[in-house]
Amino acid sequence: MMGLGPIGVVLFMLVAAVGLQRLVSRPRALGHDAARTLLVVGVRSLPPARADWGRAMLAELDHIEGRWARLGFALGCVRAATARPPLLALAAAATSMALGVLVGVQLAGPDLGAGSRIWQVATVVAFALFACGALVLAMDSGPHRGATRRLGVACGVTVGALFYVHPLLELLHPGGGASGTNPIWRHATR
Amino acid sequence: MPSKRRRAHSPQTVRVLRALAADAASWQYGYQLGEWVGLGSGSLYPILMRLAEHGLLEARWESGPPGRPPRHLYRLTSAGRVEAAGLVEPRPAPRANLQPGPVR
Helix, strand or coil: CHHHHHHHHHHHHHHHHHHHHHHHHCHHHHHHHHHHHHHHHHHCCCCHHHHHHHHHHHHHHCCCCCHHHHHHHHHHHHHHHHCCCHHHHHHHHHHHHHHHHHHHHHHHHHHHCCCCHHHHHHHHHHHHHHHHHHHHHHCCCCCCHHHHHHHHHHHHHHHHHHHHHHHHHHHHCCCCCHHHHCHHHHHHCC | CCCCCCCCCCHHHHHHHHHHHHCCCCCEEHHHHHHHHCCCHHHHHHHHHHHHHCCCEEEEECCCCCCCCCCEEEEECHHHHHHHHCCCCCCCCCCCCCCCCCCC
């Protein structure tokens, strides 16, 4: 905050106050939009043959009163729209878990020390899990294949992007040790 | 679509079929139906989708008053009514206080 200077601080407080006032004065609109936004995004993963069901869910939401009832309804519909067969659900769970581990190791890397063997192994395992999960999702041929394949490709792109983000982090924190705990990145950025 | 050989209905599906069969001539709203049978949208819509795909449920858009978005309405098809009529009564839940009596 000190780096902003007095004018910057005043401007920041002004913008924060206006934003807060808008949030407080329109809480219902915020909740209303949250449920609808959530559902609009969720129903996109329905296959084309079930697109009408997505429209039916959105139409039904417009007739539900109460923020929490709307949010509960939208969450349930998203669950219904994104439900996948067990193999795909497992692949999605493995991918998200592996991504969590990869990001966690990346963030915690400097504190773990470059020679932490267990984190090196965890990174390799997480990366393999991630790659397998993304591959299974990207090769889906089921009724939801459009959205599932997009998710798989997005996962692949994310992990690919992590390779290229890492050298930037290394530049920002030279000698931080992150690359030392991440053999995949260490080799990729060599 | 003709009804193919299917696995037995889940208890939730049976509840939905029974609720729709109770007033088979009327069209029902999804949210209302969910409240009636005690199912959230996350359980109800997959059931409705499956029933429709098996030709047991028909859906149409409501021609509602202008200014309000039309809603989706559901009711059983004739095949759905037959299916609902053929459902066996659920086995009564075992009573907790039932003690085994003497064998006569």
